[in-house]
Amino acid sequence: MRQPLVAGNWKLNGSRTSVVELADAVASACGNLPIETLVCPAFVHIADVCGTLDGQNLRVGAQDCSDQSSGAYTGEVSAQMLAEMGVSSVIVGHSERRQFYADSNERVAAKFEQVQSAGLTPIFCLGESAEEREAGTTREVIGSQLQAVIARCGVVAMKNAVLAYEPVWAIGTGLTASPEEAQEVHRWLRAEVAAGSAEIAAGLRILYGGSVKPANAAQLFAEADIDGGLIGGAALDAADFSAICRAAAG
């Protein structure tokens, strides 16, 4: 019913040559799988990667965008500019943006709106820190991240969006939420959206992210509400990323 999606977040990595080689290798390995696959290079590599993937079954996304559409915002890149480059999706609310670049819930909601206004799909990240989990406030934290977007864009905006539950303590740490822990949060997130629209919630893809590797991917993706993954470290290795994609294809 929901087509699995595996997205690779390449972060601040690679050279022009290496990202094109990586994209080619991923496209050859994953192009025939019955899932959606997406790679997210740095802004400056998007044109090269889109060029090399022309006609291939691998989409390109961006890792972030501006919360503004145009104007005197030096250094920013708008969602509309990204749409012109040929990307299909934009990650918003990644924990590294929230942590290191002060992206508040409100700014993430504004970015989400910009992405949809440009006709693109937001991949909207939510997640709690280790301290928040230990304090028992996971639902409160991710609930307010979710509600900030719903307050600005309406629950109807979830129709053309993807959620990515990424516990901050699991990103790049080698610690993964157990399939049961992740499923519990995914089910809860889907129920929160269902409170606004059961139909939209049923079709909404919710990815898991946080140290997904070939060795743990199949177990995570077997859970009923986990519809694929947002992959960081393992996305930089074509063999590992394609093994994760095969796990999502079942």
Ligand code: PEP
């Ligand atoms: C991420 O950065 O979104 C991520 C999930 O990273 P990693 O897979 O390395 O934990």
